[in-house]
Every structure is written in structure tokens, then in C-alpha cells.
Amino acid sequence: MSLQIIHSLSAVNAKDWDALLPNAQPFLRHAFLSALEDSQSVCGKSGWQAAHGLWVENGKLLAALPAYRKQHSSGEYVFDYQWAHACQRVGIAYYPKLLGAVPFIPVSGPRLLGDPAAASKLLQALTLRLAKDGLSGAHINFTDHLADKLLADCDGWMERIGCQFHWHNPGFADFEDFLQTLTARKRKQLRKERAQIAQQGFAFDWREGHELSEADWDFIYACYAQTYRVRGQRPYLTRLFFSLLSERMALAIRVVLASQGGQKQAMALSLTDGKNLYGRWWGCLAEWNGLHFETCLYQGMDYAIAQGLHEFDAGAQGEHKLLRGFRPTLTRSWHYLCHDGLRQAVRHFLAEERRAVQGYMDEAQTLLPYRQD
Incomplete structure (x- = not known):
């Protein structure tokens, strides 16, 4: 021993x-x-x-x-x-x-x-x-x-x-079904936030690991690195990590790409174990009002509902999630x-x-x- x-x-x-x-x-x-x-x-x-x-x-x-x-x-x-x-x-x-x-x-x-x-x-x-x-x-x-x-x-x-x-999905039929559990004021706020993104012409495309090219990973990494550069910090992860992750764990990878006028502007990368969704990294090339909430939170909630996932862990930060239904x-x-x-x-x-x-x-x-x- x-x-x-x-x-x-x-x-x-x-x-x-x-x-x-x-x-x-x-x-x-x-x-x-x-x-x-x-x-x-x-x-x-x-x-x-x-x-x-x-x-x-x-x-x-x-x-x-x-x-x-x-x-x-x-x-x-x-x-x-x-x-x-x-x-x-x-x-x-x-x-x-x-x-x-x-x-x-x-x-x-x-x-x-x-x-x-x-x-x-x-x-x-x-x-x-x-x-x-x-x-x-x-x-x-x-x-x-x-x-x-x-x-x-x-x-x-x-x-x-x-x-x-963390956000929990007891079996919602869709996002509107979730909204019905909220107070009227909060329902109105969340609908308004999502409508603002739609009015700016954003479209969202979910992809699994095997559907992502190296060019897609270049974009994903550029967005990820930008979240550190705007704070004057060096990214923890290297570009090679994402290629290795795609090669070794493609089945676990879920990425949502946010595009405007056909041009990719932001992304959020999550992993799943088939029961839960784990939002890990996000980034955008330019600042857009409300894009973070839509890409990192609402899109993940939509995806969890559609796939029948039980829990959505969107990362470590706090109070803005609380007001959108994420429980302590x-x-x-x-x-x-x-x-x-x-x-x-x-x-x-x-x-x-x-x-x-x-x-x-x-x-x-x-x-x-x-x-x-």
C-alpha cells in the first residue's frame, strides 16, 4: 500500500x-x-x-x-x-x-x-x-x-x-412556462430584456463539439481571451486547450454562437454530462446592451428546457442570476x-x-x- x-x-x-x-x-x-x-x-x-x-x-x-x-x-x-x-x-x-x-x-x-x-x-x-x-x-x-x-x-x-x-428545471415545457412561475413584474422585465436583443438583430446557433471547425475555435478563443484583456489580465487557458478539448471530449461540448447580420459577435461555451449544463466561458468582440444575459443565461435556460436537463450552473458570479430565477x-x-x-x-x-x-x-x-x- x-x-x-x-x-x-x-x-x-x-x-x-x-x-x-x-x-x-x-x-x-x-x-x-x-x-x-x-x-x-x-x-x-x-x-x-x-x-x-x-x-x-x-x-x-x-x-x-x-x-x-x-x-x-x-x-x-x-x-x-x-x-x-x-x-x-x-x-x-x-x-x-x-x-x-x-x-x-x-x-x-x-x-x-x-x-x-x-x-x-x-x-x-x-x-x-x-x-x-x-x-x-x-x-x-x-x-x-x-x-x-x-x-x-x-x-x-x-x-x-x-x-x-444555479437554475433548476423541474420539467418546463418552454421558457414561457418558466416565466409563469415568476411575479408579473419580473416576467415583464425578462421579456423586455430578450426582446431588446431580438430587436438588435441577434440570432443564436447552438452547436456540439463535432460541429465546430478550427476557424470556429479561433473565434471562440478570441472571445474568451477578450474577457480577460479588457481587465488587463492574461487568459488562464491557451488556444491549444480548446483544440484538445474538442478532440478528446467533443460529445460533452455545447457552444452557442451569437450573430448579427451574419457576423459572429459573441459565444458561450458549456459542457454537459447529459443531466446538467455547466456554463463555463463566454466572450464578445464588442459590447452590446443585454447580450451577456441572453447569451450566458437565457440561451442556456432555453437549451436546458429543450434537452430536459435538470440543472444549469452558469458560473460563479452572483446577484444578477438571483433576479433571473437562479437559486442560492x-x-x-x-x-x-x-x-x-x-x-x-x-x-x-x-x-x-x-x-x-x-x-x-x-x-x-x-x-x-x-x-x-
Whole structure:
């Protein structure tokens, strides 16, 4: 029995890795994670060095944790910058740290993969070697219920909660059927927003991965990169990642292209597991009033209804979704810190933060646009 740390997913057979996954969610699949590595979107140069944990018994892979040795806190969506800054002020080294997550993807899902008993052994062995490996601690973000249970039973791990907004489809016949569940004022607002886009002459075309050419991917990447450039940032993902994703996971890809006068102007890229839709990246070549809401939210809701998908997760950002029927949804992450003083300070911080997040979620429930009858 042993814990093994590998620095490239190519060291694991894709079938062996995927056999550990409990569901069809695309982000933990070997094809997705290896596309991040093979495209150099995730590499030591980017501050994300693969350090996947494997638990092997008698030569058989029984459990795994997709993980990365991090030199910064960018691209995580569970923000610990305050902890890092506090460490810097008092001379505690916060980086490097170990992060169990899907890079750049704030979607809750499996993290401790495989047999639960083996995953528990992996977790215990991993924490014992953190200090030896020069790591300040370990963090596992956006966990599912199985990981929550395992981590809650392990000494030293601290739970952190957060809030996202997801849209649920109980079986609507069409978008108008959904609108009938809203208050009259909200129905009017949403119809007006969609009508404004139609009046500007926009048309929308949904395509699956196999229907996209390299020229389409050039456009998709240009839009994606533009969302970072307008904020003066470098895109997390390389152009090659999208080609590799198309090659390896075409069946999971859904892209909606927004065109005006026959010219493509914007896109939103989602992935699906056949039950849920996960909106991941969007971008536009120019700013258009209301185009973001239509492309990223309403088009996804339309698609989920048409395909009978149960849930639409449109990303991490918040309140604008709440007012369009996306419900507050609790997320969890877990944190293990080696330094005693830092651990106690963070534990106190998390207790205060938990009360604030729970209060925020309670208030958000009162702002939902649904009719009360």
C-alpha cells in the first residue's frame, strides 16, 4: 500500500483514472485534466504544478485526488488572499500550497475519487507529508457530499462554505412556462430584456463539439481571451486547450454562437454530462446592451428546457442570476494548515464568515423572483 505523487496525468492510464469517477461530470475526466496539462494551461510556469495523489494497493489504483502545487491563489474561486497576506506580514511562508481542485473551474463535484476507504488512507498519508514537501497546507475546493463526509471525519481539516446560484428545471415545457412561475413584474422585465436583443438583430446557433471547425475555435478563443484583456489580465487557458478539448471530449461540448447580420459577435461555451449544463466561458468582440444575459443565461435556460436537463450552473458570479430565477446554492471547501497559529486564526475567521454566508443566503432567498402563491 502506498501514496504516490505524480506530476503528469499521462502517468496514469485514462481508463484506470476514469473508472474511479462516480458520475459523468466532465471536469474530472482524464481527457479534460490532461488537456489542461498538455496545452500548458496548467504547468509549473503558470504556477500550477500537477501533484496528483494516487493510492495504490498491490499494483492497482484504488483512489486519487487531482491536485496541484500552487505558487499563488489565482484561478481558484475560493479566495484565501487574506490568509496569504497575513502570513506575509508575520513572516510565515504561505506558498507553495497544495490544492485539490479542477483548475479554473468553480463547479462542485467529486474530489476524492475511487473507493472511500482507500481515499481516506490517501488523505491521511497526504497530510502527514505536507511539511516534508515544503507545503504550508492543503486545500480541497468545491467538494461533493462524499468528500465532505470523509474530510469531516479527518482531524485538522476546516470546512468553509460559499454561495453560488444555479437554475433548476423541474420539467418546463418552454421558457414561457418558466416565466409563469415568476411575479408579473419580473416576467415583464425578462421579456423586455430578450426582446431588446431580438430587436438588435441577434440570432443564436447552438452547436456540439463535432460541429465546430478550427476557424470556429479561433473565434471562440478570441472571445474568451477578450474577457480577460479588457481587465488587463492574461487568459488562464491557451488556444491549444480548446483544440484538445474538442478532440478528446467533443460529445460533452455545447457552444452557442451569437450573430448579427451574419457576423459572429459573441459565444458561450458549456459542457454537459447529459443531466446538467455547466456554463463555463463566454466572450464578445464588442459590447452590446443585454447580450451577456441572453447569451450566458437565457440561451442556456432555453437549451436546458429543450434537452430536459435538470440543472444549469452558469458560473460563479452572483446577484444578477438571483433576479433571473437562479437559486442560492451552498458550496463547500476544506482546508488543512500546518502552522498552529495560522490554523487557529483561520478557524476563527471561518466561524465568522459562515454566519455571514448563511445570512446572505437567507436574504437571497427572499429576493427570488418567484410567485409566492
